Amino acid sequence: MLSRTAENLYWLARYVERAEYLARTIDATLRVTALPATYIGKTNEWDSALLTAGVAESFYQTHEEANEHNVVDYLSFSADNPSSIRNCIEAARLNSRSVRTALTSEMWDTINSAWIELQEVWSKGTSTREELAKFLRFVQETSLRFDGSAYRTMLRNDAYWFSRLGLHLERADNTARILDVKYHVLLPEEEHVGGPLDFYQWSSILRSVSALTAYHWVYRETLKPWLVADLLILNGTLPRSLASCYENLVRNLDQIGVAYGRQGPAQRHARGIRNRLEHSNMNDIFQHGVHEFIQEFIADNSRLGEIITKQYLI
């Protein structure tokens, strides 16, 4: 297929995934900040929301302090923030228009109708909590619908695989970013000093990757920070864990390799990261330092993005 088409599909999936992640982050932050201060301590949760979205630096170029009003606006509706939900949806639609021939009508319809529907939200914004909640839900549903129509209607060929690569690469990046910002509340048992105060932090992390219920099914335990870290990093059954993202990245890259009859640096690099995740356990990671581990992962993951681009997309 055309390199440009593959590139568009890859970025289209990334934008949709990012929009959903931002909606989840805002949602989870709203919940935590609604609690009395005694439950969450003194951290500014809106600050962490900016950090997990990776836009803190650009935000502070134009803002003095982070609060609910300006962070929600910046992450959701700002035309100046290149990775606001609004710009993600705009970019997703533009990408869709450029690769309409590679999309199924269901996928196009999802993006296009969401884009039409959201025009009004862009012009008016949301004035109540209720409207904001409705908007955040709509964004998440759009992503689910898009993902579902891709899964159910696309031919299983390179177009599908490239869009999956975008999805999983973006997802891995998002999960890793949350861990990166919140690692200090995810310390192992013996070092843990936060006490029940952090409970809401942990549940908030899980909520932003839609894993709160999954946690209880997997561990049948009350929330323990090291288990939260285990779930998000190493548990292959959780779709948003780093391990699961890499299983998918390796599989999709292999399928491309088989279809094209040759493997390359992207396949090797992805397998390397997958193997490291497979052979790690939480003890080693804590010994090594969660923060260092996550930072390395984020760098490796974005390196894979560069390699895929070089190998296939330009």
Next chain:
Amino acid sequence: MAVAFDEMNIPGGDLRPAYQELARWLKETPPEALEYRRQEAELLFRRIGITFAVYGDSESTERLIPFDVIPRIMSGREWTVLEKGLKQRVKALNMFLRDIYHGRDILRAEVVPEDLIFQNPVFRPEMNGQQVPHDVYVHIAGIDIVRVDAEDFIVLEDNARTPSGVSYMLENREIMMRLFPDLFARHRVAPVERYPDELLAALRSVAPHSASSEPTVALLTPGVYNSAYYEHSFLADKLGVELVEGRDLVVRNNEVFMRTTEGLKRVDVIYRRVDDDFIDPLTFRPDSVLGVPGLMSAYAAGNITLANAVGTGIADDKAIYSYMPDIVKFYLGEEPILKNVPTWRCREPKDLAYVLDNLSELVVKEVHGSGGYGMLIGPAATKATIEAFREKLKREPEGFIAQPTLALSTCPTCTASGLAPRHVDLRPFVLTGSKSTTIVPGGLTRVALKEGSLVVNSSQGGGTKDTWILDE
């Protein structure tokens, strides 16, 4: 201006046979039901994303072309005549182009004046003596047809460069079948859905000799911001070919390749929707980022077919238009089946004098214009506009032609105050491959939605209708 020909009603109260069933159906159908269907159609168009961009309109860059749900109907007998005339006309256009870029018999015979060719900015000297695969220049033609009475079909304009609108012909039919299954059950409407198949067959048939037995076709678009982008992506999808932009193509050793995820892949036929001026920055406009550097040298080497060929603008130029009846006679030795609108060439002093004396009755068009821009409709214009135009005309008479204001035929159309006659034209699409010329029965009917208006262009507030040719 004469009374317009009504395609549905015969003066005196009777109906033309093709419209009888529709009239019965309209009587049974309450106006609210029509309005409801109209809204439903609009919603469908928006959701499918059948939009076009209006240049210079920053407010809403994507707009819908209004769709009128009342079909325009023609009998099979009428179509047979029209079809024959269209084939004749396009055959002559192709022979004219081949001649202009090679032997130039027609210039020597002084049927067409030389300076009209050689001083014309759309004449491409690069094409002199250049062989085009299978001698086909105009693979896809859109011939704009109007009617003024029950007998004649008149050509308003030949479009031999990159005619657009065929996606509306196909989508209008899809939507009509979805909204009015009953109405279809009561008619025998000739299908249009095989157009993409015929287009692909025509394109593959003209592949260069150096192509493999399975030639690769691609559709070249200027990109997502072009006004007809929807159509480009729609057609590429229906044809099952890659939709490429200039940056996707690269020329190596006079062959054209597209950049794919598996490396470079050779392309044999380009259905290009990029104008001549922009197609190769090395040959034409150097500032073009839409084209492919080196494409013209691959073309000269005979390794790529461009559809339509470069330089076809000389055949659909409005100044050449007035010579079309003579062109048909010259190459085919036949009387033209389709008529021309009588045309005054302002470059000729006698004609200019007449035009200047009768501006308030005439339509004056720019020779190189399109899309309904820059024309004067005398009867509808104010005195001041006419005087301003008169000055323009005196300054540069060779830039204009003039025609009588035609009473375009009308069809019943949904309006705010119920069904009312509105003026229409028709653009059938003529496909020419290496062996045959085909036309799917019908075309794009454009309708001027404003009462009394004669301008059907979508950029000027025109709408479209589904066009039915009845199988008899």
